[in-house]
Amino acid sequence: MTRYIIHRLASAVLVVFLVTIISFSVMSLVPGDPASVVAGANATPDEIEAIRVQLGLHLPYHVRLVDWVLGLFQGDLGRSILLQRSVAEAVAERLPVTIALSIYAMTLTLALGVSLGVLAAVRQNSWVDQLCMTVALLGVSLPNVWLAILFVMFFSVYLGWFPTGGYVPFEQDAFRALVALTLPAIALALTQIGLLARMARSSMLEVLRQDYVQTARAKGLPRWSVVGKHALKNVMIPLVTVFGIILSLSLSGTVVIETVFSLPGMGRLIVNAIQRRDYPVIQGGLLLTASALVMVNLAVDLLYAWLDPRVRYAD
């Protein structure tokens, strides 16, 4: 197990290093002159030059990269061109919103995704199975941007049950905060629920076919114990590793959901920055998001190694 931990840690460090380079380099893909793109169509050559110096674009690539990385070690993510604040400040403002939304959506995903999948597997080929899997299929097939807009139209505008958008901080009014986040969380979670339900069903079916399930039945254990104790634990342990994928999808989804519901979160921050060429925010935002995911995946893999006795007590 220790070998495994060391190996995973080393990999994670290497991947974060590569992620840093990619985050920085994405903006170098811009064809033509980034400075004039940022300055805009009507800028004078002097203005463009000023921006070039401001962005440090007059320095060669590797110098800029090293400068940026050294800055990172000091906690300096750079300064936003458009927002009049440091990238770190901008992120700190937006992060709680995205975290709240993500946690809400994750809870829904885990609860409904696993339940639907397990239920479908235990009642394989029945109408329950077909229904659960149809819901799951729709979840992964319907575009969430479209669903989000439809939700707003139906539940907010037509029924008036929910606000059409905007964020309410929890410190201000916890109940209204939850209400404001409900539609976005549901819209965000639908794709993940579908995915998780399909995986949970497939995993459960596989486990139910195993010999040890037959042994459990032969011992005279009741059905709830066979499924809920013996089968379920074998399903949940590998399913833990899926958490990283789900979180990644969720963060992708926040881009769209925060836009449609006007939530001031990380997703919207990064998208706006990309649309408006705010390089420091783009670089910082991508780096933070990707690094966070690498850490989460590492944690998840280690958790899995600890949970599965075959890895934990490997000879």
Place this chain on the structure above:
Amino acid sequence: MPIRRLLRHRLFVTGLSLFLLVVVAAIAAEWIASHNPTRMNMRLRFTAPGDPRFLLGTDAFGRDILARLAHGAQVSLRIGVMVVVFTGVFGTLFGALSGYFRRLDNPIMRVMDAFMAFPAIMLAIAIAAALGPSELNVVIALAAVYTPRTARIVRASALVVREAEFVQAARVAGAGDTRILLGHVLPNSLAPLIVQLTFIFAYSVLAEAVLSFLGVGPAPPTPTWGNMIADGRNFIREAPWITLMPGIAISITVLGLNLLGDGLRDVLDPRMKVTSS
């Protein structure tokens, strides 16, 4: 040949029908939609669907929704096919090399991991925005995002093949690496690869819609399903069909592809777990 079994599989057939429906609509765009998708007619704006002249209605500029839908289908399908081709080629290349040659495994896979560490849409938006609004750039962006997933699948097959006894036998008999790669690794990766590429086509359609919605896809006036949804958003109360129609189109396409993928997986490789990345 598994083709007969495929045709008997209900999910596969349903999926194929839905998908072909969209393909036909795209190919026949000029014929089924008599109107020019970019022609504006302010007097006829916001016509509701069911009108004999405009079967699916018109949008805020009086443009025919059906025509725009059909042309949007062309864009989405073109992008989907190109992403699948790019991802297939590069994914197989990296995956096979990584799985087969031990010394290449770590470097290649760490790079793949690094790309996969970014939430897919975020990375796609960043790359597409940097490169500029065009179909090709969307393809490049999505290929960069999805190639690692394909590489993983091919690598898994390559690993298995590398250790297989018949490969050791072949090597003892003098077969070179190229022979083994082409003759054994590739054929064995084919089944899971096909399934994965089908799902990647589905993700591409969804991703392209998001990119277009955010204004980072092919530039207007090209109609894409994504920018149609964005256009209709402001008029959701007066003319909901502007947003509704493209969403239905995307749903049908992606549903069809997902069913196709499920069916293929059941027939070609029933032991494959349901993975989405």
Place this chain on the structure above:
Amino acid sequence: MSPPLLEVRDLTVRFRTELGEMAAIDGLSFEAARGEFLGIVGESGSGKSVTARAVMGLIQPPGRISSGSIRFAGEELVGRPDAELERLRGKRMAMIFQEPMTSLNPVFPVGEQIAEAARRHDRLSRRAGWDRAVEMLAKVGIPGAAERATAYPHQLSGGMRQRVMIAMALVCSPQMLIADEPTTALDVTIQAQILDLLRQLRSELGLTVLLITHDLGVVAEQADRVIVMYAGRVVEESPTASLFARPLHPYTGGLLDSIPDLEHTVEELPAIEGVVPSPFALPPGCRFAPRCRFVEGPCNASEPPLRPVGGRRTACRLDLDLTRS
């Protein structure tokens, strides 16, 4: 003579498959007396495992018991609701399986897997259940039982895992143990140990044992009586000694012929010609007729019933002398 512990009458188990419905066992009848060691012998596809699972009530869709009766200690089992059968399983009749690695749950310690049966059936507390588990592990010959009980299946050797399976099966002192190919997946030396263990436990606990195997050698040493199955039916039933000395059915004779003999060298191992019939294409008469050396006309006309021949039974119409030298 006390009544038999297990009585199976005309049992038929059907399975629905892509090619249609077939009968894995067809009109099966046999008995097991209290304290008896009964061997059930047959090749793959003969239906012996299905028989075991049917007795335990473990047949699930797409399989079903379509007709027949299974009486255990006088109680009818066929048609009983699962909840009632659950109370019998593990408590009064138990089963061990062929592959101890996959038959034990990899994520629970072995002690827990034994203890839960005791807690469930005998209503023991956690502590008492665990103690009983450790006791059983010691009883099946596992050294350092108290420590071993916390181990996970993958940390034990194949032989030890099978001992754990036996401990798990016997923890509630059942009256009957069904062992489905318990030694097939083990090394030869371990096989002998496990079989000795079974014999020892049987005499200690007065168990009735049903040992299912394709290996006649295993049966020769341990069993009191042997049932030979072919294509879903019983073809011969006999006390062990007489089965080996003078088999009544040609199939049994063929099986015995193909056992290599340490004392005589042969050029070629005799094999029974032909293959087991597919359950979808059964011969009209005796199921073994297509492969039989002694086949005559009437053999193909109708299926011969099991008939008694002095304390034994055979499904062959003919009175053959297949005495072995």
